[in-house]
Amino acid sequence: MKPFSYERATSPAAAAAAAARTEGAKFIAGGTNLLDLMKIGVEEPMHLIDLNGLALDTIEATSDGGLRIGALVRNTDLAADQRVRRDYGLLSRALLAGASGQLRNKATTAGNLLQRTRCPYFYDTNQPCNKRLPGSGCAAIGGSSRSLAVIGGSASCIAVQPSDMAVAMRVLDAVVETVRADGQTRRIPIADFHRLPGARPHVETVLERGELITGVTLPKPVGGMHIYHKVRDRASYAFALVSVAAIVQKDGSGRVALGGVAPKPWRDEAAEPYLPQGAKIFTAHLLANATPTGENAFKVVLAERTLHAVLAEAKGDAS
Amino acid sequence: MNDFSKWKFTRREVLKLGAASAGALAAGSLPAAQITDGGRKPVNASVAMDVNGTPQNVTLDTRTTLLDALREHMHLTGTKKGCDHGQCGACTVIVDGRRINSCLTLAVMHQGAKVTTIEGLGTPTNLHPMQASFVKHDGYQCGYCTPGQICSAVAVLDEIRNDIPSHVSADLTVKAQFTTTELRERMSGNICRCGAYSNIVEAITEVAGSHA
Numbered sequence: 001m002k003p004f005s006y007e008r009a010t011s012p013a014a015a016a017a018a019a020a021r022t023e024g025a026k027f028i029a030g031g032t033n034l035l036d037l038m039k040i041g042v043e044e045p046m047h048l049i050d051l052n053g054l055a056l057d058t059i060e061a062t063s064d065g066g067l068r069i070g071a072l073v074r075n076t077d078l079a080a081d082q083r084v085r086r087d088y089g090l091l092s093r094a095l096l097a098g099a100s101g102q103l104r105n106k107a108t109t110a111g112n113l114l115q116r117t118r119c120p121y122f123y124d125t126n127q128p129c130n131k132r133l134p135g136s137g138c139a140a141i142g143g144s145s146r147s148l149a150v151i152g153g154s155a156s157c158i159a160v161q162p163s164d165m166a167v168a169m170r171v172l173d174a175v176v177e178t179v180r181a182d183g184q185t186r187r188i189p190i191a192d193f194h195r196l197p198g199a200r201p202h203v204e205t206v207l208e209r210g211e212l213i214t215g216v217t218l219p220k221p222v223g224g225m226h227i228y229h230k231v232r233d234r235a236s237y238a239f240a241l242v243s244v245a246a247i248v249q250k251d252g253s254g255r256v257a258l259g260g261v262a263p264k265p266w267r268d269e270a271a272e273p274y275l276p277q278g279a280k281i282f283t284a285h286l287l288a289n290a291t292p293t294g295e296n297a298f299k300v301v302l303a304e305r306t307l308h309a310v311l312a313e314a315k316g317d318a319s
Numbered sequence: 320m321n322d323f324s325k326w327k328f329t330r331r332e333v334l335k336l337g338a339a340s341a342g343a344l345a346a347g348s349l350p351a352a353q354i355t356d357g358g359r360k361p362v363n364a365s366v367a368m369d370v371n372g373t374p375q376n377v378t379l380d381t382r383t384t385l386l387d388a389l390r391e392h393m394h395l396t397g398t399k400k401g402c403d404h405g406q407c408g409a410c411t412v413i414v415d416g417r418r419i420n421s422c423l424t425l426a427v428m429h430q431g432a433k434v435t436t437i438e439g440l441g442t443p444t445n446l447h448p449m450q451a452s453f454v455k456h457d458g459y460q461c462g463y464c465t466p467g468q469i470c471s472a473v474a475v476l477d478e479i480r481n482d483i484p485s486h487v488s489a490d491l492t493v494k495a496q497f498t499t500t501e502l503r504e505r506m507s508g509n510i511c512r513c514g515a516y517s518n519i520v521e522a523i524t525e526v527a528g529s530h531a
Contacts, residue, residue, distance in 0.1 A: 003359040006381045006427055032423045036404050080483040085491040096486040100508025105417040236507035
């Protein structure tokens with residue numbers, strides 16, 4: 001790990017300003033992803049701004065019947081919140097499907113949104129990776145791609161966004177709240193928050209230099225059955241091969257996003273009118289532009305079958 | 320014949336001597352403070368925390384993880400370093416009432432924190448019930464993951480008591496319950512390469528039962 005200087009943030013705006021003006025600065029909150037990457041030399045911040053003292057750790061009701069989740073609310077606390085369990089069960093389920101108890105106790109809401117891909121070539125500093133070292137190439141394309149994207153990737157990168165929480169938030173139409181270095185705040189719909197890689201896979205979100213996430217808001221609950229179904233190589237403590245986040249209403253209509261298949265939570269509102277026609281037709285629309293590799297073509301089939309199981313569960317079938 | 324019994328080194332001291340001589344070879348005669356990494360000079364910071372009821376005030380390199388601070392600066396070597404990447408759970412300690420991976424957090428981030436390690440749960444003559452149960456049920460083989468398993472297990476029972484749900488909780492709207500399925504899911508962040516899992520489950524289940 002390379003040496004770095006360290007400061008404790010005193011306010012969100014001051015933290016954003018400090019991050020913008022300090023060369024090589026990064027925020028640290030839970031640190032569970034950043035420190036892992038620092039140890040292997042993928043991340044080499046020169047200065048860390050510790051956010052843990054900021055009062056961004058509460059979950060509050062909003063005036064329009066929704067919830068505002070502070071950026072520092074730990075994954076455990078968000079998953080365990082009674083309002084979340086009752087009205088946004090999808091979010092609790094997605095959080096509990098991710099990581100381990102120890103990691104969820106530390107990891108924050110904002111950090112979870114910003115966690116980096118687990119593409120094996122991103123982690124291996126001996127390999128080219130456009131995300132880690134822009135312009136160096138992509139070893140995943142033509143390499144071992146079983147865990148990687150089937151849609152939304154580019155000729156530069158086929159890495160997958162690993163967050164389970166973000167997939168649920170995409171279905172819930174969450175909004176990311178930030179403060180910028182000049183002290184201005186803004187609200188970013190989750191659909192616009194993560195970027196597709198294109199020719200610049202190292203730019204993963206629309207956040208500007210220094211811009212700090214202060215919270216995430218959820219609109220008022222939409223009811224329905226909330227189901228998060230994650231398929232992975234072992235029963236617990238593993239990243240998704242494919243995950244399906246769904247809210248299904250009694251009439252069969254609903255919302256669906258997929259995790260584990262793309263550089264961002266994969267949802268297409270234009271496909272959702274096809275949901276009542278079943279998993280096969282819906283998935284054919286949602287993944288119409290998929291360009292899987294030989295190693296990960298199974299994900300397209302797995303997504304359809306996982307959604308089939310989700311829709312059966314929503315109907316109350318035992319299958 | 321040499322009488323090795325005169326040599327009163329612990330295993331740890333022998334390891335330290337080996338590391339020190341290897342370090343001296345690599346660094347020549349440079350004092351440690353002048354060794355830079357990537358052109359950057361190490362930065363020191365002070366942090367004060369309560370560890371097992373004892374105030375600890377240490378000055379350390381900002382890069383020092385809580386795990387290394389406990390082991391190398393406070394000499395509490397009960398907490399183990401397994402993978403050092405949050406994948407194995409050997410480094411699990413309880414901070415402000417919650418279990419975390421001490422390898423994935425910096426010591427300087429824990430100003431004022433209350434840390435409990437395996438040394439703080441019980442003593443050799445007065446074991447914590449979870450320690451006693453691991454002994455009774457043979458919940459280990461080599462023992463390396465055991466401090467992490469025990470700290471994690473103590474915290475898991477608290478998490479269930481505090482109604483924190485898990486991936487296998489059937490209904491999110493009812494209070495969390497202790498079951499074997501719940502236990503296995505909740506302990507999945509602690510790996511035992513000897514495979515003592517079935518005895519670990521029995522050890523924790525007995526303690527859970529005595530609390531119910």
